Amino acid sequence: MSNVLSVAIAAWETELGADAVIADAEGLRLYTPSVCASERQVVAVLKPASAEEVRRIVAVANDHKVPLYPISTGKQWGMGSRLPVRDGAAIVDLSRMNRIIEIDVQYHYAVVEPGVTQRQLLDHIAEHNLPLMLNVTGSASETSLIGNALDRGVGYFDSRVEGMSSMQVVLGNGETIRTGFGHYENAKTKNLHPPGIGPSLDGLFPQGNFGIVTSACIDLMPKPEAHMAAIIKIDAEERLPLLIDALVQLRSRGVFLTVAHVGNRERSYATLAPLLYGQLVEGGDPEGAATREKAIRMLEDGGFGPWSAAVGVLGTKAQLKLAKKEIRKSLKHFAKTMFLDDALVEKAMALGEALSFIPFVRKQWMMLRAARTVYGFTRGETTDETLKSVYWSAGDYDHLDAPNPDASNSGVLFCVPIVPACGKDVFEVADCTRETFSRHGFEAAITFNLMNTKAMEGVVSLSFDRRSGDRVAAAKACIQEMETRYLEMGYPPYRVGINSMPTVVNEDDPFWRTVRDLKKVLDPNHIISPGRFNLV
Numbered sequence: 001m002s003n004v005l006s007v008a009i010a011a012w013e014t015e016l017g018a019d020a021v022i023a024d025a026e027g028l029r030l031y032t033p034s035v036c037a038s039e040r041q042v043v044a045v046l047k048p049a050s051a052e053e054v055r056r057i058v059a060v061a062n063d064h065k066v067p068l069y070p071i072s073t074g075k076q077w078g079m080g081s082r083l084p085v086r087d088g089a090a091i092v093d094l095s096r097m098n099r100i101i102e103i104d105v106q107y108h109y110a111v112v113e114p115g116v117t118q119r120q121l122l123d124h125i126a127e128h129n130l131p132l133m134l135n136v137t138g139s140a141s142e143t144s145l146i147g148n149a150l151d152r153g154v155g156y157f158d159s160r161v162e163g164m165s166s167m168q169v170v171l172g173n174g175e176t177i178r179t180g181f182g183h184y185e186n187a188k189t190k191n192l193h194p195p196g197i198g199p200s201l202d203g204l205f206p207q208g209n210f211g212i213v214t215s216a217c218i219d220l221m222p223k224p225e226a227h228m229a230a231i232i233k234i235d236a237e238e239r240l241p242l243l244i245d246a247l248v249q250l251r252s253r254g255v256f257l258t259v260a261h262v263g264n265r266e267r268s269y270a271t272l273a274p275l276l277y278g279q280l281v282e283g284g285d286p287e288g289a290a291t292r293e294k295a296i297r298m299l300e301d302g303g304f305g306p307w308s309a310a311v312g313v314l315g316t317k318a319q320l321k322l323a324k325k326e327i328r329k330s331l332k333h334f335a336k337t338m339f340l341d342d343a344l345v346e347k348a349m350a351l352g353e354a355l356s357f358i359p360f361v362r363k364q365w366m367m368l369r370a371a372r373t374v375y376g377f378t379r380g381e382t383t384d385e386t387l388k389s390v391y392w393s394a395g396d397y398d399h400l401d402a403p404n405p406d407a408s409n410s411g412v413l414f415c416v417p418i419v420p421a422c423g424k425d426v427f428e429v430a431d432c433t434r435e436t437f438s439r440h441g442f443e444a445a446i447t448f449n450l451m452n453t454k455a456m457e458g459v460v461s462l463s464f465d466r467r468s469g470d471r472v473a474a475a476k477a478c479i480q481e482m483e484t485r486y487l488e489m490g491y492p493p494y495r496v497g498i499n500s501m502p503t504v505v506n507e508d509d510p511f512w513r514t515v516r517d518l519k520k521v522l523d524p525n526h527i528i529s530p531g532r533f534n535l536v
Contacts, residue, residue: 008064008090009044015056020047020096031074031091034081035390035405035412037464037472038499042069042083044090049097051214054170057092058212061527062174068092069529070212072114072147075140077390078414078461079151080498081406085531092212095144100124101215102191108132108220109191111166114146114213118382121145121218131223133380135163138261140403141382146216150206151495154449154457156312156377157258161206163219165194171211172523177201191217207495208515209529210522221380224314228341229378230256230327231371232309239334240307240430241423244448244456246330247309248421252453255313255326258378260450262309264430266393267445269299270463274388274400275370292397302367303336312378340375393445393463411466413479417458417491421450425491432485433460440478457494498532507535 013021022028022045031045043066048054061068069084070092076082082091098115103124110121118134119141125132135155137148149160167179180196181187194202205213234243240262247260263271276295285291313323324339331337345368352365373385384403391399394410402408419429426448437444442462449457460482464475476499483493483503496504505512516535519526526536 004064005043005066008060008066011060011063012044012046012057012090015060016046016048016053020049020053021045022047031082031093033406034083035077035408035410035466036080036497036499037411037466037475038080038083038497040083040089040498041087042091043088045093046090047093047096051097051168051170051176054092054094054097054212054214055174055176058170058172058527059174061090062172062525065525066090066527067530068212068527069532070094070114072144072150073117073142075143076147076151077139077405078412078497079495083498085498085501085529089530094212094214097214103128103130103132103220104191105130105132107192108222110218110220111191111215112145112218113215114144116145117142118145122380122382125220133157133221133223134382135160135219135221136377136380136382138377138386140384140387142384145218146213149216149218150213152206154259154451156261156380157221159451164206164216165202165219166191166217167202167205167213168215169205169211169213172209172519172525172528173521177211179205204518204522207533209532209534210519211528221314224316226315226317226320226341227379228313228320228324228339229375230309230311230313230324231338231340231374232311232331232335233303233305233337234307234335235303235305237306241427242334243307243309243331244421244423244426244450246335247311247450248453250327250330251450253326255323256311258312258314260309260311261447262307262450263447264445265304265306266443267447267461268304268308269296270389270393270445271374271386272299272304272370274392275373275385276366277392278388278400279366279369298363298367301363310374310378340371342379345372345375389445390463393461394465396465409465409467411464411472411475413462413464413475413497415458415460415462415479415482415486416493416495417460417486418494419448419456419458419491421452421454421456426456428489429458429486429491432489433482436482436485437462437478440474440481442475442478458491501531501533505533505535 009023028042046057067089069089071082073095074082094114097113099113102111135157137155149164153160166182170176179201180194181190273295280291281287356362388400390405390412391410396408396410399408419425433444445461447459462475464471519536
């Protein structure tokens, strides 16, 4: 450890207390495993409990020129987990900053700190019986609301970043600012009108490295009178463009206003098969390959073909009745559609359990129990069950119930291009993805999320065994080629992992040179997340 670093660590211990500073090798090792099979040298971990302590951390970092890498809860799986882009940074772990500062029912928002998770906010809403819903993601329940929004994550109802405003930020230069109207102490509209007055600074901080966000306003949704989910299946690959274009038209006409999730067979099987497998084992089937194959056969028999979709529909009972009619009309010639609502699911679950001694009924009951996870997302629920898909896809069956993929043998990497909301373009991307993955010896799990009437978020995951050096190398080569091919095709990614910054950040581009110039003003010593979506 250099003398400069030793002095910085001593200063942080003075400011935070020794218990909030980790600098020993054993403690640091807990932060450096990564499911994306990357390695970085980390010099310390700092665990502030308040925005004021974050300000002190930044002040010490500036004094001694030690870079910082903030994380919320560190569950950026497949994109880097808790690891910085470059070696030599101190991780700022914001998970202790987990206060729900305010919830407003009338205007349906919450003001939270970066350590607040999906589960924590949902539990608070349930405990106080608030008529509100959260735009949940399909990731684990203990993921951060602010952390996910700052990397532009997409939920089951909307893009997360679109619903985040009124941020409090400790800049790299040591200043603390509030965006929007937040810097006017008596502003009654600071959480109601995001732009505020003057230039809007909110856009600087998602995927930026100019400061550390210590709180933000997160939009919630009023709980609707009624809810249902449409589960849609097609039986032929060539029908994918028809499905996409039909969903776009339905969204354009306002039949549904949520995010439609369209996944290929590999995605569906990775999500549902481990849940069925768990039920089979619980019911007495032996653990192992034979029962895993049985779970797959159940999905095949259940009609999960090359692509399926899940769409949540919210509104009044009359609106849902009309939406059901319109969805059926639009899809009836090429897709099978099943509609689920709370009453139907509850009735079917009770009936299935009562008649589970009948083999056919038991099979359908188990299928419904597995599908209920996806159904829950469409009504604003969160779960950790989806983590099983990471282990299942990587063949890491010993860790199916593990809470942390970073500590498993599984590997996963993501590509996330933005694709026009057009069946032809989506089909092209899917075809190119499968061809590229196959050439490198992998299967691609693909989801296309219709975010609005113009664009779809592609979520492409690659699973591998981290214990195999050859498979790790092949996986990284595959993702690198895939990202390059997407760019060449005109479909840039909307987020990338820590190893892929050079793929999107280019010094010849005046956009990135301008981002670098902003860094000089807001973080002149390059303290915050060097190299993250920036040239410096």
